[in-house]
Amino acid sequence: MTRPTETPITLAATEGRVTPRAAIPADAPLVLRGLTVSYGEKPAVFSVDATFAPEAMTAIIGPNGAGKSTMLKAALGVIPRLSGEVAVFGQPIDVARDRIAYVPQRASVDWDFPTTVIDVVLMGLYRRVGLLGRLTGAHLSRARDCLDRVGMGDFAARQIGQLSGGQQQRVFLARALAQDADLYLLDEPFAGVDAATERAIIDVLKALKAQKKAVVCVHHDLATVASYFDEVFLINVRRIAQGPVAETFTAENLHATYGGRLATTHLDQLDLAQG
Amino acid sequence: MGNFLSALLLQAGYNAALVATGSALLGFAAGASGTFLFLRKRALVSDAVAHATLPGVGLAFILMVALGGDGRSLLGLLAGSAVTAALGLLLVEWIARRTRLSEDAAIGAVLSVFFGVGIVLLTVIQTMSAGRQAGLESFLLGSTAGMLFQDAVVIAVGGTLAVLATYLLRRPMTLVAFDPEYAAASGYDVRRIDLAMMGLVMAVTVIGLKLVGLILIVAMLIVPPVTARFWTERAGRVVWIAGALGGVAGYLGAAISASAPALPTGPIIVLVAAGLFLLSLVLAPARGVAAALLRHRRFQRRVHRRQGLLALARSEPILERYTLRVLRAEGLVRPDGVATEAGRAQAAKVARDECRWDIARQVHQDAGLTGRYDGLTPIEEVFTADEIEAFDSRLGGPRPVGGLA
Numbered sequence: 001m002t003r004p005t006e007t008p009i010t011l012a013a014t015e016g017r018v019t020p021r022a023a024i025p026a027d028a029p030l031v032l033r034g035l036t037v038s039y040g041e042k043p044a045v046f047s048v049d050a051t052f053a054p055e056a057m058t059a060i061i062g063p064n065g066a067g068k069s070t071m072l073k074a075a076l077g078v079i080p081r082l083s084g085e086v087a088v089f090g091q092p093i094d095v096a097r098d099r100i101a102y103v104p105q106r107a108s109v110d111w112d113f114p115t116t117v118i119d120v121v122l123m124g125l126y127r128r129v130g131l132l133g134r135l136t137g138a139h140l141s142r143a144r145d146c147l148d149r150v151g152m153g154d155f156a157a158r159q160i161g162q163l164s165g166g167q168q169q170r171v172f173l174a175r176a177l178a179q180d181a182d183l184y185l186l187d188e189p190f191a192g193v194d195a196a197t198e199r200a201i202i203d204v205l206k207a208l209k210a211q212k213k214a215v216v217c218v219h220h221d222l223a224t225v226a227s228y229f230d231e232v233f234l235i236n237v238r239r240i241a242q243g244p245v246a247e248t249f250t251a252e253n254l255h256a257t258y259g260g261r262l263a264t265t266h267l268d269q270l271d272l273a274q275g
Numbered sequence: 276m277g278n279f280l281s282a283l284l285l286q287a288g289y290n291a292a293l294v295a296t297g298s299a300l301l302g303f304a305a306g307a308s309g310t311f312l313f314l315r316k317r318a319l320v321s322d323a324v325a326h327a328t329l330p331g332v333g334l335a336f337i338l339m340v341a342l343g344g345d346g347r348s349l350l351g352l353l354a355g356s357a358v359t360a361a362l363g364l365l366l367v368e369w370i371a372r373r374t375r376l377s378e379d380a381a382i383g384a385v386l387s388v389f390f391g392v393g394i395v396l397l398t399v400i401q402t403m404s405a406g407r408q409a410g411l412e413s414f415l416l417g418s419t420a421g422m423l424f425q426d427a428v429v430i431a432v433g434g435t436l437a438v439l440a441t442y443l444l445r446r447p448m449t450l451v452a453f454d455p456e457y458a459a460a461s462g463y464d465v466r467r468i469d470l471a472m473m474g475l476v477m478a479v480t481v482i483g484l485k486l487v488g489l490i491l492i493v494a495m496l497i498v499p500p501v502t503a504r505f506w507t508e509r510a511g512r513v514v515w516i517a518g519a520l521g522g523v524a525g526y527l528g529a530a531i532s533a534s535a536p537a538l539p540t541g542p543i544i545v546l547v548a549a550g551l552f553l554l555s556l557v558l559a560p561a562r563g564v565a566a567a568l569l570r571h572r573r574f575q576r577r578v579h580r581r582q583g584l585l586a587l588a589r590s591e592p593i594l595e596r597y598t599l600r601v602l603r604a605e606g607l608v609r610p611d612g613v614a615t616e617a618g619r620a621q622a623a624k625v626a627r628d629e630c631r632w633d634i635a636r637q638v639h640q641d642a643g644l645t646g647r648y649d650g651l652t653p654i655e656e657v658f659t660a661d662e663i664e665a666f667d668s669r670l671g672g673p674r675p676v677g678g679l680a
Contacts, residue, residue: 078459094462102460113314113453114510123453126446127461159508175457185460 026090029054029183029214030075035084037067037074044070047084048239052183055212057205058231059219059245063258066236068218069105069187076102076185088183098127101176103186106168111161117171118156121146124178146177149207151200166197173201184208186217190224202228225249226271249273278534283527291533294419294486297427298525298544301483304434305492306499306521308441308475310514313500314452315469317378320367321476321496323386325489327363328356328480329393332414336400347410349426349485356414357481363389364473372466417488417541419532426485433482437475441514448472449510487541494545495521502552505559524548576601577651581625583607587614588626628654634666 024031030052037045045067052058060068074081077093088096101124121143122135129135147153150170155163160171169189176184184205190198205215209230219225225232225245232249234240234257241253250273254262278287285292312318335355340346363385370381397411410418441448450458451468459465476496483492503516528544557564575597583598584607593599593612602608607618614622631654654663 073456073460076460077462078456097462100460102457104454104456104460108456109454110314110316110452114504114508114513115449115453116508119509120453123446123450123457126450129446131443131446 024087024090025051027054028052028087029089030185030216031085031087031090032071032075033085033087035071035074035086036082037070037079038082043082043237045074045235046237048235050233050239050242052214052216052233053231054214055209056230057209057215057217057228058233059217059225059229060233060235061219061222061225061257062235062240066257068235071235072102072185072187072216072218076100098179099182101179101181101184103169103172103176103184103189105187105191106165106172109160109168113160115160116156117147117152117158117160117163118143120160120171121174121178124175128179143174143178146174147171149177150174150204164194166193169193170197170200173204177204182213184213184215186215188218188220190217190219190221222254222266222270226273246273279530282530282533287530287533290419290422291529293422293424293427294533294540295526295529297422297430297486298529298540299522300427300434300525301430301479301486302495302499302521302523302525302544302548303518304430304437304521305479305483305495306503307514307518308437308479309496310500310503310510310517311441311445311448311452311472312476313497313504314510314513315448315472317469317473318497319379319382320364320473321480322493323367323382323389324360324364324473324477325480325492326386326393327389328360328484328489329414330389330396331356331359331393332411332484333393333396333400334359336411337396337403340403349423349429352411352414353429353481353484356484357477359389360477360481361474364470364477368470368473413488414484415488415490416539417484417486417491419486419529419540422486430482430486433478437479437482438518440471440475444468444471444475445511445514452510487544491541491545494548495525498545498548498552499524502548502555505555505562508561520551521548524551580605581651584618584622584625585629587618587622630670631663631666634669635662638666638669 024033028051030050032048032050035045035048035050036043044065048067048071050071060071062068070079073079074084075086075093077086086093089099093100118140122139124146125135125139125143129139144153144156147156150173152167152170152174155167155171160168163171173186173189176186186205189201193201205217205228208215217229219229226249229245231243232245233242234248234253236257236259240257241248249270251267254267254270254272281287282291282295285295309318309321312321332352332355335352336346338355339348339351344351367378367381367385370376370384371378376384400411447458447463447468448471450461450463451465451472455465458468479496480489480492483495487495499517499521500513502520503513506516507513524547525544528547529540531547532538532540532543555563560566579595579598579601583593583602586593586598587602587608593602593608599608599612602618603610606615607621608614632648635654635658636648648657654666658666
């Protein structure tokens with residue numbers, strides 16, 4: 001009988017010191033440090049570190065229930081986080097809130113609500129206008145302009161529930177555009193939309209990148225990752241990998257993220273990086 | 276009738292005029308500030324809050340008597356009711372947020388427990404020597420007898436403040452009611468806005484307690500917004516239309532109850548509000564029942580017409596009676612079921628449209644297009660003449676007869 005060899009691990013703490021954390025880069029649009037979110041006592045996102053790149057389009061990918069949307073919502077404070085820090089352009093989120101625009105999943109909305117398309121876009125300006133301010137003609141023409149950018153200019157007076165799913169998604173993108181933010185966070189913007197909408201949305205997002213904005217999308221369609229995005233963030237409760245699509249979007253990383261759920265035949269059809 | 280008219284013109288005496296004015300103001304405040312609670316789908320929270328006022332009324336009375344004062348001071352009673360109403364509200368919110376119980380269970384529990392405590396206190400007060408003539412039961416169903424000028428002032432001041440606060444908070448409340456996730460992501464504190472929304476409703480409940488009573492005040496908070504929703508698709512307008520409807524219901528209800536000796540004010544106001552609701556439910560142009568029925572009928576007629584004409588074009592029998600009736604009414608089919616000249620022409624046109632659509636769907640295999648083909652839209656409305664010509668060339672219609680030249 002041989003005793004199991006014990007690998008010696010030196011703990012920094014035993015020497016009375018804790019490794020100092022690297023400073024948060026001020027130009028990074030969004031930095032997460034040790035972000036943990038749990039529903040009950042089951043962590044949905046566990047101790048995730050992430051640094052999202054400026055002037056790039058990043059896809060957050062992972063299987064169902066991997067915590068993609070949860071991570072985004074917790075970063076924004078929509079749901080409470082158990083631990084972890086969030087920095088937006090090097091500042092606490094409440095300071096930099098006006099530099100973020102968020103496009104939630106369509107499911108979170110009351111579709112019979114008495115609001116027209118243009119009213120929804122104007123909601124993107126509420127914070128800027130403040131409680132006492134008035135929405136002026138300039139605000140209105142700005143909102144119309146944003147609607148035009150997503151190709152929904154003709155629908156301004158419609159009640160929001162009368163649109164198709166893809167049209168609704170474009171209106172929510174227009175609301176985010178109206179905020180004129182520097183960081184755009186989108187939760188499954190391509191889920192359940194028609195091909196025309198998908199093209200319209202991706203065109204707008206690429207235009208944002210060209211204006212040196214950062215775009216982060218929760219994304220579910222592996223087939224389009226390589227053509228739409230510059231960076232990927234792979235998550236399955238824990239962070240699996242992050243980096244440029246050309247280096248990180250590999251079969252190995254996808255296996256680590258999806259486990260057996262991903263058929264090899266499916267992988268063959270993807271435009272994967274060679275890792 | 277004469278009584279009603281004079282009451283309507285505030286000529287039926289000082290008390291009646293006071294009640295009518297107070298009711299109109301209360302109606303406006305309740306309709307406007309109840310709107311967002313309705314849009315947030317939490318209308319019934321107001322019911323729990325209203326019932327939670329009762330123990331406050333009883334406790335305030337006992338406290339004021341114990342301190343040697345007049346237990347019937349309105350401001351004192353209202354202050355007491357506000358305290359327990361706030362407690363009830365926070366309790367509903369806490370139960371829904373912190374326990375596994377849902378909000379409807381929380382509402383049911385808080386409503387009945389607080390109301391039960393209130394009734395016990397009222398019974399205790401009945402046995403007190405100072406309690407015999409307290410008249411606290413009037414807080415249940417409201418009472419207009421002996422309404423004082425100061426009561427009207429309470430309603431006017433409180434109501435104005437509530438409407439003002441509703442106006443100030445209209446944008447955050449709209450955001451939270453429409454899309455709470457986006458509101459939270461934009462940095463709004465959803466919980467605080469919800470509490471403010473319900474606090475407003477609580478304030479209106481308290482000031483309206485004396486006039487319409489805690490059981491019926493809920494109707495003034497909910498019915499006008501629900502009615503207003505029939506007439507507009509914009510949240511901002513729902514607020515003002517609900518206020519106006521509430522004001523009209525309050526004023527008319529008070530005038531009607533003043534015109535006859537035995538008509539109670541609060542219930543009559545609620546009935547007037549319900550009458551306005553019924554009218555809107557049936558007659559509203561876009562969302563009303565009549566309009567919806569008419570739209571459905573028209574649509575059904577178009578479908579039957581199209582199907583009937585397609586059947587004619589394919590010389591299939593038309594079995595459905597309604598289809599035949601539609602075609603006959605337009606003179607497309609003779610009473611014996613044979614297509615007329617016009618019917619054949621229309622059938623040919625519809626058949627060609629259908630063929631063109633078949634080609635169009637093959638050419639444009641686009642998800643965007645499928646939404647535009649509903650089986651009823653003429654192809655000329657979607658494609659240009661040139662595009663249709665291109666489809667026709669692929670249809671391979673009639674070719675010239677004869678061999679190669």
